[in-house]
Amino acid sequence: MRQLFQLGRKRSLFRASLLAASFGLLFALVTFSLAKTPPRYAKQSPVRETAITLRTSSAAAQEASVTEVPPFVGTHSETWEEFPVEKFGSSEVSILDGTAVISGTRLETATSHMFQLCGFYAQPTDGKIFFGADSTNAFMTVSFSRPVTSFGAYWGNMPEHPEGCGGTDTTFSFKDAEGNLVGEASYPAGNGAMHWHGYILTTPVKTVEIGGVFLVTDGMQATVSTVNSLSNISTRGLVQTGDNALVGGIIVTGTQPKKIIVRAIGSSLSLADKLADPILELHDSSGALLETNDNWMDSPNKQAIIDSTIPPSNSLESAIVRTVAPDAYTAIVRGVNNGTGLGVVEVYDLDTSADSKLANIATRGLVQTGDNVLIAGMIVAGQASQKVIIRALGPSLSVPGKLADPTLELHDSNGALLEASDNWVDNPNKQAIIDSTIPPTNNLESAIVRMLAPANYTAIVRGAGNTTGIAVVEVYALN
Numbered sequence: 299m300r301q302l303f304q305l306g307r308k309r310s311l312f313r314a315s316l317l318a319a320s321f322g323l324l325f326a327l328v329t330f331s332l333a334k335t336p337p338r339y340a341k342q343s344p345v346r347e348t349a350i351t352l353r354t355s356s357a358a359a360q361e362a363s364v365t366e367v368p369p370f371v372g373t374h375s376e377t378w379e380e381f382p383v384e385k386f387g388s389s390e391v392s393i394l395d396g397t398a399v400i401s402g403t404r405l406e407t408a409t410s411h412m413f414q415l416c417g418f419y420a421q422p423t424d425g426k427i428f429f430g431a432d433s434t435n436a437f438m439t440v441s442f443s444r445p446v447t448s449f450g451a452y453w454g455n456m457p458e459h460p461e462g463c464g465g466t467d468t469t470f471s472f473k474d475a476e477g478n479l480v481g482e483a484s485y486p487a488g489n490g491a492m493h494w495h496g497y498i499l500t501t502p503v504k505t506v507e508i509g510g511v512f513l514v515t516d517g518m519q520a521t522v523s524t525v526n527s528l529s530n531i532s533t534r535g536l537v538q539t540g541d542n543a544l545v546g547g548i549i550v551t552g553t554q555p556k557k558i559i560v561r562a563i564g565s566s567l568s569l570a571d572k573l574a575d576p577i578l579e580l581h582d583s584s585g586a587l588l589e590t591n592d593n594w595m596d597s598p599n600k601q602a603i604i605d606s607t608i609p610p611s612n613s614l615e616s617a618i619v620r621t622v623a624p625d626a627y628t629a630i631v632r633g634v635n636n637g638t639g640l641g642v643v644e645v646y647d648l649d650t651s652a653d654s655k656l657a658n659i660a661t662r663g664l665v666q667t668g669d670n671v672l673i674a675g676m677i678v679a680g681q682a683s684q685k686v687i688i689r690a691l692g693p694s695l696s697v698p699g700k701l702a703d704p705t706l707e708l709h710d711s712n713g714a715l716l717e718a719s720d721n722w723v724d725n726p727n728k729q730a731i732i733d734s735t736i737p738p739t740n741n742l743e744s745a746i747v748r749m750l751a752p753a754n755y756t757a758i759v760r761g762a763g764n765t766t767g768i769a770v771v772e773v774y775a776l777n
Contacts, residue, residue: 364472364481365498372448372519374398379425381407393440394520402431402438402508413514415456416463420514423452423492428516434464436513440506443554444522444653445475449506450496451518456511458487468510470495472503475553475653492516504653529679531656531773532644535663535672537564537573537633541697542768544631545662546643550624552654556647557621559603562591562631563642565612569669573639576631578616583626591616592634606648624654640670650679660772665692665701665761672759674771683749684775687731690719690759691770693740701767704759706744711754719744720762734776747776 374394386405393400406413406429413420413430422428431438434456440449449472456465465487472480480501485493492514502523537544550556560580564573577592591597594610594617602619603609610617616631631643647656663672678684688708692701705720719725722738722745730747731737738745746757759771 364470364483365500366483367448367450367496367498369494370448370450370496370519370521372446372450372521374520374522376451376518377425378407378422378427378429378516381427381429383407383409383412383427394442394518397444397522398440398442398520400429400438400440403436404432405438406430406432408514413512415454415512415514416465418457418489418491420454420492423516428492428514430512430514432512434511436510438508438513438515440508440520442504442520442522444651445502445504446499446520447502447523448496448498448521449503449519450494451515452492453485453495453508454492454514455485455487457489463487464511466511468508468513470497471507471509472497472499473505473507474501475504477505487511529647529650529656530644530675530677531659532561532642532675533659533661533663533672533771534567534640534642534675535661536571536639536666536670537576537631537641538638538664539632539636542664544641544643546629546631546645547658547660547662547772548627548629548645548656549658550622550627550654551657552624552652554652554654555621555623556652556654556656557619557649558656559606559608559646559648560618560620560629561594561608561610561642561644561646562616562629563610563612563644564631564633564639565614566610567640567642569640571639571670573631573633573641574637575614575634576616576641577634578618578643579630579632580618580620581628581630585628588627589618589620591618606646608646619648644675647679655775658772658774660770662695662768662770664699664767665704665759665769666766667760667764672769672771674757674759674773676755676757676773678750678752678755683751685747685749687734687736687772687774687776688746688748688757689722689736689738689770689772689774690744690757691738691740691772692761692767693742694738695768695770697768699767701759701761701769702765703742703762704744704769705762706746706771707758707760708746708748709756709758713756716755717746717748719746734774736774 374397376393390399390401409426411419455468457463458465467484470483535544562576562578564576579590580588595613603617631641665672690704690706692704707718708716723741731745
């Protein structure tokens, strides 16, 4: 079945006009969906369709569901009004404020009396322009740059009647970041008009596949999943020479590159024994040197360090801004000319929108007494709590002079003690440490598993009975 088209100009850049805050928890999102005043095109009565709940095949092996919901306003909206009338064919089209692309069969934008559905003309639900796939075997795929927890739009398809129209069910397949099927939904052949079909997704998805006969859509909404992560992890310790430098291990997980800043701080610390002139190295997982810096003001990437908004406050301190692929990295802090003293190695997440996160930092340093202990700071970012495991290692290290019996404390942003551990096997929360799959390998080492609300936290590693030696403090984000 053919229809008339108007040739258009090239697609112009656009910005969606509807924005709202996203809520990570399902209950909050549903409440928001019902309480928020829907856009004008939300006034049509939605038709009912069957939502099918499936069990995900992902490694997490959690139950996931796709639940039908009334019209809502997501964090990103697409009204198509910024598009000219144009045929896109099978080309990818950037939509939803640049957070997604849509591809498919014979895609186009159209206006009233341009897209015929067996005697009916598809009509936009708001404004003048809508989007369609002009094919008896119509197919659309919406691919998101970040996972979403809700997706919906007004949809129309070929009616089943009058006889011969050939309309069939329109189907939705929802897939997670690994391509696993999260769930499916469908709605039957209609009457040519567009009706709302929206879904809450218990497991965030990155791809929605839509299939049917002559598909049209308008007023698309999506809610980007709230990213909860460790946005900053830092460790303060005594920097000496040789193996007693301050060594930080960093793990970035996810599917996209992550922009970070790594800093080596010393001169600006308000401590008597601070490291006067720190130098910083960043190595990849093979040990290859990626970049080094001594005095951030002399860095060829100085402007990027300034643009991060958190350059070191002393020109003798060092920093590296770099976009890194998901992998393991090592940052090493030494003193210029073998200088020694208390220093800080820290990493900040500069792009929380990427589908990747700082999952771990493990810092090795010399633990002494008083101020010369190993101190890890962390910031939990996002709107929901983050489960973490913090470990203090010593006896299991394969280095001379290791700390024989480390103790661990976790403090909140006010300095209040939240939890302490000496010998993880004696911890009342021992089973949670085991369930993390990464308990310490030596019974004298310490660990804490805890759900942390978004805030700042500090972990302190000391030696039991004021003993000293080389230790490692680690922070892992747990799923």
